[in-house]
Every structure is written in C-alpha cells, then in structure tokens.
Amino acid sequence: MKHTTLEVKHVVKQFNEDTVLNGLSFQLAQGEILSIVGPSGSGKTTLLRILAGLEKPTAGTISMNGREITNQKANRRDISLVFQQPLLFPHMTVEENIVYGAKVSKKYKKEKTDKQIAAIGMDRYRNHFPSQISGGQQQRTALARAMATEPEIILFDEPFSSLDPNLRQELRYWVRDFLVKQGTTAIFVTHDLEEAMIMGDQIALFQEGDFQQIGKARAIHESPANRKVASFIGGHL
Numbered sequence: 001m002k003h004t005t006l007e008v009k010h011v012v013k014q015f016n017e018d019t020v021l022n023g024l025s026f027q028l029a030q031g032e033i034l035s036i037v038g039p040s041g042s043g044k045t046t047l048l049r050i051l052a053g054l055e056k057p058t059a060g061t062i063s064m065n066g067r068e069i070t071n072q073k074a075n076r077r078d079i080s081l082v083f084q085q086p087l088l089f090p091h092m093t094v095e096e097n098i099v100y101g102a103k104v105s106k107k108y109k110k111e112k113t114d115k116q117i118a119a120i121g122m123d124r125y126r127n128h129f130p131s132q133i134s135g136g137q138q139q140r141t142a143l144a145r146a147m148a149t150e151p152e153i154i155l156f157d158e159p160f161s162s163l164d165p166n167l168r169q170e171l172r173y174w175v176r177d178f179l180v181k182q183g184t185t186a187i188f189v190t191h192d193l194e195e196a197m198i199m200g201d202q203i204a205l206f207q208e209g210d211f212q213q214i215g216k217a218r219a220i221h222e223s224p225a226n227r228k229v230a231s232f233i234g235g236h237l
C-alpha cells in the first residue's frame, strides 16, 4: 500500500459572504495524479493556492505525510505550483531558469537539464531570454523549471490553456510521462474533461464548493453520483 501524501480535511474558504470551498475533503496517495475538473469561477485556483500556502483556509486542515501544514509558510512546503501564466526570471536565459529550478532541488546535473530542455523542444532557444521567446515557449520553460525542482507535490493550474492545440497535446503526454517516471504526486486543474482524463489517474468533479464525485472517468460516466455530475459529463462526452 502506498502511503497518503496529502490529506485535506473539511476545508472551508470564504471571501466575505461568499463560500468558495464548502468543507472539502480528499486524500492523495504517493505518486497519484488527480485531475480536478469543473466550471471556471468555481474555486479550483483557490484550492490550489490554499494547498501551496499562498492563501489561508477559513477552516479545515491540510496534512502532508502525516504532519499538519495548514499554517506552514509556502516556502517551507515541498509543493510547487505551475500557474496559468508562465512566471520566469526575466534576466535569466531559458537554460538558467531551468538550472535555477534544478539547484533548488539540490539535484542539479547538466545532463538531466539538457534532457529536459530537449524534451520541451527548446534546444535552439536555451540561450534566449524570456522576452525573446513566445508565450508558449515561456510556458514550456516554466513547466520544465517546476519539474526540475522535483517537489514532493506539483500543482498545475490550467498550465496549457495559453498553448496552441498541437503543443497542448504534446505537452500533456510529456508532463504525464515525467510525473509517472518521477513518481511525483500531482494535482492537475482544468476545465477540459478530455484533458482531465488524459492527465489524471482519477478525476474529481468540482462544483459548488465541493467534489461531487471522485473516480475513474469510466466509472463516473457509467454511474454519475447525481444529476449535476450527469449533466456535466453528458455535456462534454
């Protein structure tokens, strides 16, 4: 049995009068990849920000490897967050940005970084600065940098939404393959059901502040937990 890496219990998040997360609970086993799919504006980003320590929950607890981290600062958590928009150091080249990530993990090896640069198709651009490459290339570099830090958990917030469809396809497989090879636990947020199915071992359907159902895509499709799930799945398949 793989041990539980992440345990989220009864997490509530309110902004003024609005309840965005309504007592959400779930667990992730070591190496598991969970896709969270749901409509935009439903609170998916808020959940990731809370897990990464960038936002405090109104109530509830978060534990990693059996230790509560609810009040631990973001930089003390071994969790990386890949944002929708790429965040790169503007004064560093593509290669330097990725090397920076690798050095954070204290596992820097030039050959490994070279492989990562090749895998994202950025060989020709390794000495370019972020301002000299396209948005898609910046996002690929940001992904490689987050992966290079080799955190215990990686959270992805719609990381492919700014990429063109071909590149999106390619990177889905590259990211999933990388996570599986490394045995990294991950959460992948998207509003695209097809992407959720490709990326996740399991899918969580998020609506109205809570998971309506967690399971394999096929099982959810065959027996949706309620009408909301059925209409969401039905509308997308």
Ligand code: ADP
Pocket (backbone or CB within 6 Å): 015, 020, 038, 039, 040, 041, 042, 043, 044, 045, 046, 047
């Ligand atoms: P999603 O990622 O599913 O699109 P978000 O987590 O970004 O959804 O947003 C969920 C809701 O929480 C939205 O109604 C948004 O306006 C609100 N929200 C998010 N962050 C804040 C904040 N810092 N202050 C007030 N409201 C917020």
